[in-house]
Amino acid sequence: MKQxxxxxxxxxxxxxxxxxxxxxxxxxxxxxxxxxxVGTIQYARLVIVDKHTNQAGEVFAAQLVLSSNFDGDPDQxxxxxxxxxxxxxxxxxxxxxxxxxxxxxxxxxxxxxxEAAFYQGSPxxxxxxxxxxxxxxxxxxxxxxxxxxxxxxxxEIHESLKNSVFSKPEFAWAKKNIELPGINxxxxxxxILIIILLLPVIIIWVIILQVFHENKDVPLGxxxxxxxxxxxxxxxxxxxxxxQNQFSQVVDMKPGMMRIVTLLSFFALARVLVKAIFxxxxxxxxxxxxxxxxxxxxxxKRVLFFSNFDGSWTQYLGxxxxxxxxxxxGIFSNTxxxxxxxxxxxxxxxxxxxxxxxxxxxxxxxxxxxxxxxxQSIKNINNNTAIRNAFxxxxxxxxxxxxxxxx
Amino acid sequence: xxxxxxxxxxxxxxxxxxMRATRYFLLRITEPIPAKKWLEKLSTTxxxxxxxxxxxCINVAVTHxxxxxxxxxxxxxxxxSKEFKEGLDTDHRNRILGDLGTNGAENWEFGYxxxxxxxxPLFTEDNIHFILMVFAxxxxxxxxxxxxxxxxxxxxxxxxxxxxxxxxxxxxxxHIGFRDGISQPGIEGVDSDKHPNNTVATxxxxxxxxxxxxxxxxxxxxxxxxQGDVSLLPLDPGGSGKRDLGFNGSYLVYRKMEEKVxxxxxxxxxxxxxxxxxxxxxxSIKLASKMVGRWPNGxxxxxxxxxxxxxxxxxxxFGYQPDxxxxxxxxxxxxxxxxxxxxxxxxxxxxxxxxxxKKHRIIRRGRSYGEPLISTPTNHHxxxxxxxxxxxxxxxxxxxxxxxxxxxxxxxxxxxxYNDPDPITGVRDVAMTGEKLVQNFTVQxxxxxxxxxxxxxxVSVKGGAYFFFPSISAIRYLSTI
Numbered sequence: 001m002k003q004x005x006x007x008x009x010x011x012x013x014x015x016x017x018x019x020x021x022x023x024x025x026x027x028x029x030x031x032x033x034x035x036x037x038v039g040t041i042q043y044a045r046l047v048i049v050d051k052h053t054n055q056a057g058e059v060f061a062a063q064l065v066l067s068s069n070f071d072g073d074p075d076q077x078x079x080x081x082x083x084x085x086x087x088x089x090x091x092x093x094x095x096x097x098x099x100x101x102x103x104x105x106x107x108x109x110x111x112x113x114x115e116a117a118f119y120q121g122s123p124x125x126x127x128x129x130x131x132x133x134x135x136x137x138x139x140x141x142x143x144x145x146x147x148x149x150x151x152x153x154x155x156e157i158h159e160s161l162k163n164s165v166f167s168k169p170e171f172a173w174a175k176k177n178i179e180l181p182g183i184n185x186x187x188x189x190x191x192i193l194i195i196i197l198l199l200p201v202i203i204i205w206v207i208i209l210q211v212f213h214e215n216k217d218v219p220l221g222x223x224x225x226x227x228x229x230x231x232x233x234x235x236x237x238x239x240x241x242x243x244q245n246q247f248s249q250v251v252d253m254k255p256g257m258m259r260i261v262t263l264l265s266f267f268a269l270a271r272v273l274v275k276a277i278f279x280x281x282x283x284x285x286x287x288x289x290x291x292x293x294x295x296x297x298x299x300x301k302r303v304l305f306f307s308n309f310d311g312s313w314t315q316y317l318g319x320x321x322x323x324x325x326x327x328x329x330g331i332f333s334n335t336x337x338x339x340x341x342x343x344x345x346x347x348x349x350x351x352x353x354x355x356x357x358x359x360x361x362x363x364x365x366x367x368x369x370x371x372x373x374x375x376q377s378i379k380n381i382n383n384n385t386a387i388r389n390a391f392x393x394x395x396x397x398x399x400x401x402x403x404x405x406x407x
Numbered sequence: 408x409x410x411x412x413x414x415x416x417x418x419x420x421x422x423x424x425x426m427r428a429t430r431y432f433l434l435r436i437t438e439p440i441p442a443k444k445w446l447e448k449l450s451t452t453x454x455x456x457x458x459x460x461x462x463x464c465i466n467v468a469v470t471h472x473x474x475x476x477x478x479x480x481x482x483x484x485x486x487x488s489k490e491f492k493e494g495l496d497t498d499h500r501n502r503i504l505g506d507l508g509t510n511g512a513e514n515w516e517f518g519y520x521x522x523x524x525x526x527x528p529l530f531t532e533d534n535i536h537f538i539l540m541v542f543a544x545x546x547x548x549x550x551x552x553x554x555x556x557x558x559x560x561x562x563x564x565x566x567x568x569x570x571x572x573x574x575x576x577x578x579x580x581x582h583i584g585f586r587d588g589i590s591q592p593g594i595e596g597v598d599s600d601k602h603p604n605n606t607v608a609t610x611x612x613x614x615x616x617x618x619x620x621x622x623x624x625x626x627x628x629x630x631x632x633x634q635g636d637v638s639l640l641p642l643d644p645g646g647s648g649k650r651d652l653g654f655n656g657s658y659l660v661y662r663k664m665e666e667k668v669x670x671x672x673x674x675x676x677x678x679x680x681x682x683x684x685x686x687x688x689x690x691s692i693k694l695a696s697k698m699v700g701r702w703p704n705g706x707x708x709x710x711x712x713x714x715x716x717x718x719x720x721x722x723x724x725f726g727y728q729p730d731x732x733x734x735x736x737x738x739x740x741x742x743x744x745x746x747x748x749x750x751x752x753x754x755x756x757x758x759x760x761x762x763x764x765k766k767h768r769i770i771r772r773g774r775s776y777g778e779p780l781i782s783t784p785t786n787h788h789x790x791x792x793x794x795x796x797x798x799x800x801x802x803x804x805x806x807x808x809x810x811x812x813x814x815x816x817x818x819x820x821x822x823x824x825y826n827d828p829d830p831i832t833g834v835r836d837v838a839m840t841g842e843k844l845v846q847n848f849t850v851q852x853x854x855x856x857x858x859x860x861x862x863x864x865x866v867s868v869k870g871g872a873y874f875f876f877p878s879i880s881a882i883r884y885l886s887t888i
Contacts, residue, residue, distance in 0.1 A: 137825075144855045154854040224805075225488045225625040232489060236499040240813075241840040243820060287753060312503065314805055315814045321620070322763060352620035375842045377820035404855050405733060406823070 001126050003042065005069055005118045006077050007295050007304075010111045012048070012062040016095035020064070021048060023092070024367035034088040035068070035370040038080050042127055043291060043308055044068035046092070046368035047248050052302075054252045055336065060298050064096060067306055069291055071126040078108045116303075117270040119283050119292045121378040123181050125385060133384035134376065136174055139165060140387065140407050154400035162391070177389045180279075187276040191269065206344045209258055214344075217254055220337035220361055223353040227360055235363055242374035244290065245313065248366045249305040249359070250297075251335035260300050262344070263334040267294060270331075281382040284324030288316065290371075290378045294331070303335055310377040317359055318352075325349040337362065408616070410596045410609065412456030414655045414878045418466040418540060419613065419800050420456040420597055422588065422772055424575065426464065426542035428549040429774050431571040431661075431796060432556070433517060433872075434537040436476040438564040442536075443477065445563035447886035450879055454542075456597075463543040463552050467882065468659045468874035470494070473536030479888055482630040483652070490804035491658060491873050496520040503813040506868055508837035515870040516663065517569055535568060535872050538661065546574075571663070573774030573796045578704075578719050581775055582666045582793045583831075583865070584695070584782045586705035590723045590747055592768040602724055604750065604761045607768050611807070612800050615644050615654035619766045624802040626653030627875075635888035639880050655878030657800045660769075660808045662871035664832075665794040668782035671695070671865045676784055678859050691784040694859070697850050698830040700743025703783075707743075712736035727751035728760070734851035739822045742831040745815045753822065767810045769799040794869070804873060824849060834862045 012020060024031070024046065035044040044067065051062040070077045081089065082104045093099040093107075100107055122130070143164055149157050165171045195202070239245055253259055274283075283289045290308035297304055309316045320328050329348030333341035339355050341348035349355045383406055390403045412420060436442040446467075454464035469477075471492050474484060484492070493500065496512040496519055506512055512519045518535060541556060543549035553570075560567060581587045593601025595609045596616075610618035614626040629637055629650040640650040672691065675698075679690035692715070696702045702715035707722055709731050726749045731737055737744050748764050750757035777793030780786070801807035815821060816829035826845040828834050838844035846862040877885065 141825075141858070145858050145860075149855050152854065157854055223625045225486055225492075227489070229489060229492065233499075240499065240502040242842075243818065243839060285755075310820060311818050312810065312814045314810050318766065318806065318810075322759075322766075350620070352618075352622050353625060375839065379823055380820060380825055383823055401853060404853075405851065407856065 001071050001124075003069055003071055003120055003123065003126070004074050004077070005115050005291075005293055006067065006074050007113045007115055007293070008066040008078075008108055008111045009113045009295075009297060010064050010093070010099070010107075011097040012064050012095055013097050014051075014061070017048070017051070017062050020092070020095040021367070023095075024048070028368045031088065031092070031368045032370040034085045035368070036372070038068075038070075038077075038084045040071045040077065040080055040127065041370065042069045042071070042130075042372050044070075044368075044370040045246060045248065045306065045366050047306075047364065047366055049250050049297070049304070049364065052250075052252075054301060056255060058301065060302070061097075063297070064092075065304065067293070067295075069120065071128075074112070075109070078105065078112070082108065113295055113297065116264070116267040116294045116296050117274065117292075118294075119270075119274045119278055119289065121281050121283070121290045122381045122385070123279055124179065125381065127372055129178060130372070130376075130381055130384075132173055133381070133388045134373075136165070136171060136388055136391070137380075137384045137407065139168075139171065140391075144404070144407055153397060154404055155395065155397050157404060158391075158395055158400040165391075174388060175392050177392070178385065180385070180389070181275075183279060184276040187272060191272045191276070195269075205258075205262070209262065210343055213254065213256060213258060214333070214341055217336075217340070219340050219354065220358050221354065222357045222361065224357045224360065227357055232360060235360065235365065238366065238369070239313065242371075243377065244308055244310055244371060244374045245316075246366045246369050246371075247305070247307045247309065247313070247316070248364050249362050250364055251303050251305075251332065251337070251362050253301050253303065254334055254336055259334040263303070263331060264296075264300075266327075266331050266334075270294075270327075281378060284327055286319045286323050287379055288319065288377070308371060310379070317356055321349050321352055321355060408596045408609070410613070410616075411655065412597070414880055415456040415613065416466045416876060416879060417454040417456050417458055417460075417464065418772060419657050419770070419876060420594070422591075423460065423464065423542045424579070426460060426544060427575045428543045428546045429573040429796075430541045430549060430553055431573065431774075432537075432539040432541070432560070433535045433568040433571065434539060434560065435534060435566040435568050436473065436536045436564075437566055439476060439478050441563040442565060443886045443888070445559070445565060446477075446882055448559075450883040450886060453879060453882065455879055460542065461544070462548050463541070465542070465556075466540045466876075468538050468540075468876040469885070470535050470537070470872055470874055472534045474875070474885075476534075476536050477885060477888060479885075480631045480634050483627070483634055483888075485630070486625065486627040487875065488625055488658065488804060490809065491875060494518075494520055495660075495662075495871050495873050500809070503809060503817075504868075505812070505817045505833065505835045508835060509864055510835065510868040511837075515868065517870040518872045519870070537565070538659075538872070538874055571776065571796060573776045574779065576775050576779050576781055578781075580703070580781045581773065581795055582668050582777070582780055582782055582789070583671055583699075584668070584787075585699050585701060585703050586719060587773055587795075588771055589701070589705050589721055590743070591770055592765075594770075604726070605723065607765045611765070611768060611802055612657055612770055614656050614802055615641075615651055618802060619762075626651055628652070635884055637884070639884040639887065641880070652877075652881050652884065653875075654881070656881055657802060657876045658804050659874040659876040660797075660799050660801070660804060660871070661874065662797045663776075663794065663869040664797050665792055665867045665869050667863075667865050667867065668780070668787045668789060668793065670863050672782055672784050672787040674863060674865075686784060688784050694850075695784075697738050698741055698848060700737050700741035708737040708741070710736075725749075726757065728757045735853065738848075738850050740824055740827040740830065740849055742816075742829050745821055745829055746811055746832075748815075767807055767815070769801045769807050769811065772798040772800070774798075792869075794866075800876065819846070828862070830862055830865070832866055834864045834866075836864060 049063040288310040292307040295304040326345040339351040593606040609616035675691040675694045705720035752760035816833040848859045850857045
């Protein structure tokens with residue numbers, strides 16, 4: 001089954017904003033638990049995007065974003081949410097403009113906004129599969145640690161483990177492999193070809209962008225030590241209670257059609273890459289990201305970015321610079337305050353001090369945060385799958401040894 | 408690039424290995440004017456980076472409350488790093504550093520921010536303002552020198568909160584029984600004798616130079632040019648035109664850490680005992696070495712996986728690729744491998760691993776405290792508390808010390824591990840929210856990995872603080888504000 005992303009965006013009544021904020025801060029754990037009750041959600045969050053005036057003086061009303069990663073089909077997900085946690089939604093959405101509790105389905109269908117790009121760290125694995133594979137790993141770990149394997153070869157141990165595990169009916173599912181997406185070389189090659197063909201246009205485009213836009217744009221220009229301590233405290237108070245963390249961010253587009261076209265082209269490329277190449281648990285080489293999504297909001301005037309990652313914020317952002325600084329720069333240099341880029345994909349994020357400050361400056365609070373298992377790392381999830389797919393097979397001694405090293 | 412070692416306090420560039428006895432004074436300013444007089448005098452007596460002390464020397468560092476107490480203006484304080492301004496003890500920092508439960512700041516001997524808990528509105532009464540580090544060749548010299556220093560502190564109305572005695576033990580071992588401080592990064596432009604993989608950009612340790620990202624680390628600029636004699640300070644090398652108070656300085660992290668050697672050897676003895684229940688000394692030492700990543704004499708497991716070679720070792724010239732990619736020699740979870748992954752960080756190429764690792768190095772400066780016990784499987788009973796005055800230098804506390812402690816030492820999912828914190832410095836007795844506390848140490852092996860369960864705390868935090876370690880010009884400047 002496929003995992004999909006759902007992003008529901010609605011407008012908060014002006015006079016209800018503070019009430020909603022208070023509601024979230026007093027009952028965030030309870031609401032997170034409710035999202036879990038839907039039963040098909042892997043990750044979800046409720047985020048308030050505050051009222052905002054952009055550079056051009058346009059005013060955007062405060063918005064509530066409900067986003068989820070779930071198993072199955074988006075419309076089914078909307079129905080599930082409505083059917084399973086309707087009363088909670090009524091409580092929250094009572095603060096929302098145009099909400100009609102007697103006609104929830106239609107309201108949520110209308111508030112759906114498509115993601116511009118969506119990456120998942122463990123594609124094709126449903127909640128059930130993730131739970132099963134975790135249990136299999138634990139079972140194998142316990143068997144290995146309680147057995148005496150002196151003098152046995154890896155193949156013999158593997159066979160013995162197979163006998164034990166498959167004698168238990170609850171592991172019958174493990175006899176069958178799970179199908180995983182492979183790297184789609186054809187699609188990757190094809191997109192590279194298109195880029196090569198378009199190269200003359202791209203180069204001219206980038207030069208125009210540099211001369212007429214980037215040269216004039218003003219970056220935030222701060223370093224992390226110059227940020228307001230209170231803002232940082234506000235964000236950090238929700239971080240590092242679990243080994244997994246969340247990141248929510250909203251940024252203004254820089255003015256001009258060129259910026260929008262550039263960004264949308266990048267997202268088109270990103271959509272191809274996440275389908276064709278980044279299907280093995282790494283986004284641009286970064287192995288700690290559970291998911292990442294970009295959503296254009298307010299008529300392409302602003303960009304939302306949501307993600308879950310393992311470990312520390314510092315590592316997360318540092319990894320981005322080291323491994324995909326150019327990609328990040330290509331995307332976010334089209335948005336306001338980003339450190340100055342050169343020719344679209346250089347400098348920018350590589351200005352480490354300014355980049356870190358920009359990331360914190362544009363980060364927003366995640367009011368309600370749900371994940372099925374905030375302790376499990378994405379590497380563990382993928383390792384469990386690797387174990388599951390190797391385990392039922394007939395393995396050579398070297399393959400069996402490899403498998404045992406994963407446990 | 409020339410680095411003016413005479414402007415840098417010596418402890419940043421050298422470990423003062425010949426100075427076997429130390430005393431660290433944690434000080435509080437009671438009156439700013441005499442304190443500044445003291446700094447003025449100190450600026451002529453602190454040991455610089457060229458100085459090779461034969462008998463004794465001193466270095467000094469200051470906390471954020473210390474700068475406030477000296478009267479530094481808010482404008483001139485604002486560019487100090489967030490970590491330094493907030494101090495070691497904040498709720499969030501406790502979580503990332505693992506300072507919870509037994510290690511919790513409320514149990515510390517000093518450095519606990521009482522202001523935060525609102526227990527004591529007069530929090531400044533025990534705030535640490537300075538650390539004065541006194542080094543001497545031996546106990547005798549130290550004693551005499553400290554008498555003189557104490558007199559001077561009294562004259563300048565500096566209150567001694569705690570005197571902390573320390574020493575270097577035989578063979579530079581620490582109480583836990585292992586040779587320490589072998590792997591130190593070389594500083595570009597200062598150390599020419601280190602391997603390029605182990606030579607790190609100057610700006611990772613000294614403010615005012617470029618770091619491994621190719622940018623200048625954050626540094627405290629002067630905004631209020633009327634405060635003090637700013638002509639004593641150099642201009643920002645980045646070209647902003649501002650005076651740079653941080654130039655040739657660094658940040659110093661200090662943590663007092665108790666070493667529970669009884670628990671340590673008790674655990675390894677128990678886990679390796681023979682079938683008849685007798686202890687197996689060799690196996691106990693081997694397990695302990697697997698946890699550390701080196702043998703007690705300092706030899707790296709990556710080179711000597713089976714048996715400890717003779718003599719003492721300073722061997723720092725090795726990596727984990729390609730010979731130990733699987734962790735069969737030096738386990739992935741060992742203290743040394745995870746705190747400095749060298750050329751094997753995650754599944755990156757050796758070149759990329761080195762590049763990434765270099766962004767998270769620290770210069771360590773440890774001194775032991777308590778009776779001079781170097782413990783072994785058969786001798787691990789200390790009469791009183793023993794431990795380590797852990798210190799390290801870094802230009803960016805968040806990206807270096809805190810990164811290492813959080814992302815590498817504490818994070819139990821490090822590499823492909825599941826429930827393995829750093830067995831030496833990452834074990835805790837408080838679980839993360841909603842989790843059961845499971846703490847193992849895995850020795851990668853064939854045909855199956857060997858997992859040692861239920862790690863207890865071997866090292867516990869007893870106090871500490873974040874300091875700014877000023878250049879000698881900056882000390883002089885601070886005396887004029």
